[in-house]
Amino acid sequence: MEFGSFEGTCKYCGFILPIMAADQKDADIKVGEGCDCGGYLREKRFINAKVLVDKYFGDACIEAGLRTVDVDVLPLLYKAVECVNSEKIKSVSIAITPSTKCAISMNAKESIRVERTDTHKFQGGA
Ligand SMILES: [Zn+2]
Numbered sequence: 071m072e073f074g075s076f077e078g079t080c081k082y083c084g085f086i087l088p089i090m091a092a093d094q095k096d097a098d099i100k101v102g103e104g105c106d107c108g109g110y111l112r113e114k115r116f117i118n119a120k121v122l123v124d125k126y127f128g129d130a131c132i133e134a135g136l137r138t139v140d141v142d143v144l145p146l147l148y149k150a151v152e153c154v155n156s157e158k159i160k161s162v163s164i165a166i167t168p169s170t171k172c173a174i175s176m177n178a179k180e181s182i183r184v185e186r187t188d189t190h191k192f193q194g195g196a
Contacts, residue, residue, distance in 0.1 A: 078102070082109020115182055116155045119174070122184035123147045127172065136188065139166050150174045154182055 078089045078101030085105050091097035103110045124130055127139045127147060139147075143166060153159040154174050161175030173185040 080105040083107035
């Protein structure tokens with residue numbers, strides 16, 4: 071692959087830097103990934119946290135013997151992840167059902183924690 075000199079633009083903050091790259095797209099990606107604004111890491115964190123939401127609340131949780139949440143609820147959880155990721159909200163707790171709760175928060179290491187809690191109560195009478 072031929073490399074040339076391009077002006078890459080960070081898609082997160084608009085920072086422009088001359089860089090050796092295969093093409094304009096490659097230049098933009100390289101500048102974005104290396105930019106000090108942290109946009110690239112925030113995007114990666116967001117994608118990873120969404121994977122956790124799918125794992126604990128979406129179809130993937132069936133494998134763990136859990137019930138999925140209503141399809142209308144998943145976008146709400148993604149939005150909660152988005153707000154925590156952009157640091158507009160510190161933490162969110164959602165009682166999905168009386169026995170299933172979701173907590174999404176930013177920890178001190180600046181990573182997002184996604185938590186599912188299921189409580190079951192069994193009571194008998196004879
Ligand atoms: Zn940037």
